[in-house]
Amino acid sequence: MSAAKPSIKIDEQSLITSKLFRGSSETSSTDDLGNDFSQSVGQLALILEVAKQGFDNGRPAAEVVARLAGELHQLRASSPAAVWERLVAVAQNHAVGKFLSQDPLSNWSFTKPRGYSGDASLLDIYYKHPSMDDVVAEATPLGRQIYDYTVNVPACAAGRERCEILARTVDEAADACDGAAEIFAVAAGHLREAEICRSLPAKAIRRWVALDQDPVSVGVMTRDHAGTAVEPMIGSVMGLLKRSYAHLGTFDLVYASGLYDYLQRKVAIKLMQRMTDFVRPGGRLLFANFSDEITSDGYMETFMDWPLILRSADDMWDIITASVDRNAFDCEVWYGSNRNIVYGTLRRK
């Protein structure tokens, strides 16, 4: 994919950059990688060439991309991390990118208009939110066909279900608190769950603090939820770790969705500890993470430039166990319906 990336300086508060991910792994020269690397480059070249020929020959886009994504998943799974890291760069410079970049979802993710991966507008594209209808409508006919496939892969379906799960969890908190629930959304994005929950329009929430580092996203929430219990605020994981928001008090529900996928274990644990400080007795904390069972990982890392830290149920338990006193919390780990997202819930006794 050859689209030039903007040179926006990433907010130092944001933890979400693919460079940061890759910068954290050890770099080796291709000579050090030896046969593994040359064999894998050969395999990758074949995979990409077949996809390119598929597009050149007018094969159905869903067929071409499904095959490509499946093969990239296999190659990623069978490659040492240092080899895969190099393969990502090779794939991103292949001519097949000119087809794939016509997909509005892949293109938004790859070009990062907000300067970082996984911004709230990208999620709006896969949430099929009306605010991004124009971006989808402007796509070429091929781009639209590719989008019809990419937006419906299990990982995106799981993302849409996550939004419903958040809305349901907020409604449960409102019911349990007799309509006076206090909620804290960390890395709230555009807070799309607020648009589908029943408790906000029913005025059954006392306050819903929605923290995000991106001023544009905070602006969208401020505009869309004016006059409601939603209190958007600019804030960061760094600020949470430094206990800068202790003045917010405590909440019946604290949750983070679309954030843990970017956090290394050490930060994930520290953040969990800080988030539990905000949970009052009887209150709940929920966190979500894309699971290591997703199969679009290879495609996402190459043609969407969107690496995620994928976690298993055991990884979620590891974060919970390392973060909190298990005698003080009832904890659960569970999967969404297609197992592409794994959730952790903690209830303070």
Ligand SMILES: C[S@@+](CC[C@H](N)C(=O)[O-])C[C@H]1O[C@@H](n2cnc3c(N)ncnc32)[C@H](O)[C@@H]1O
């Ligand atoms: C993938 S979106 C998730 C949005 C929303 N929670 C959802 O599930 O739809 C990730 C959000 O995390 C925010 N974010 C990224 N790094 C952050 C940080 N260090 N502190 C606070 N927010 C951050 C981004 O601005 C973005 O809105």
